[in-house]
Amino acid sequence: MRLSRSLAPLSVALVLVLSLPYDALPYDTPVHANAPARVEAGASPSPGRFGASCRTAVRGSRVVAHCHNPYVDIDRVRLHIECARWWDIDTDGAPADVWPAMTVRLTGRCWKEIRSVWISHQKAR
Template sequence: MSPPIRRAAVLLFATLALLGTTAIAPAPPTPREAECHTRLHGSHAVTHCFNGNATPDRVQLHVECVHWWDPGMDTAPVTVGPARHVVLAQRCWLGIRRAWVTHAPG
């Protein structure tokens, strides 16, 4: 093979390989969870969750207290329907170490 034909063949195979991988690779799935924003103020935790998806989502607020004798608390799970908003609140006696929200399919 002459050098110009070899370059053209390599370029053709590289282009076909690149087009083949981009056409076959599926897009990563987008998360289908409600969007939650949690605020801590002293010994109180409040989270606002909005579900902008077409499927329901069950959310639950968990709170870990600062002191060992102050038990951590969880709210009851709440289903957030499509285009709906919920507010969850929980507290400790003297202070919150951390607070987080878990999601489950509704």
């Protein structure tokens, strides 16, 4: 069976593309659903992703925060509390390291009401 002249160049191009080595294909071309991810040796798999997700709960003059780190880098978190009264001392909690796949609990308080609460993040080396 002979290929027609219009299908011959298309067939040759298809054979050439399919015979390329895996490394020659562009990164955004899906080759196989179960292909291993490409990560350079010593590099973080997702360098742009960092930071534990934190939830805070204020009850009266007490604060409880839970921080969970889903990423591979260690996140050093600190709880900061601003008290509502001018004579009440604002506090910055001690730093706590949140390792990958871990959750830490941070607590703090004011004598009276709490004005605001926030958590700072720092990449631990």
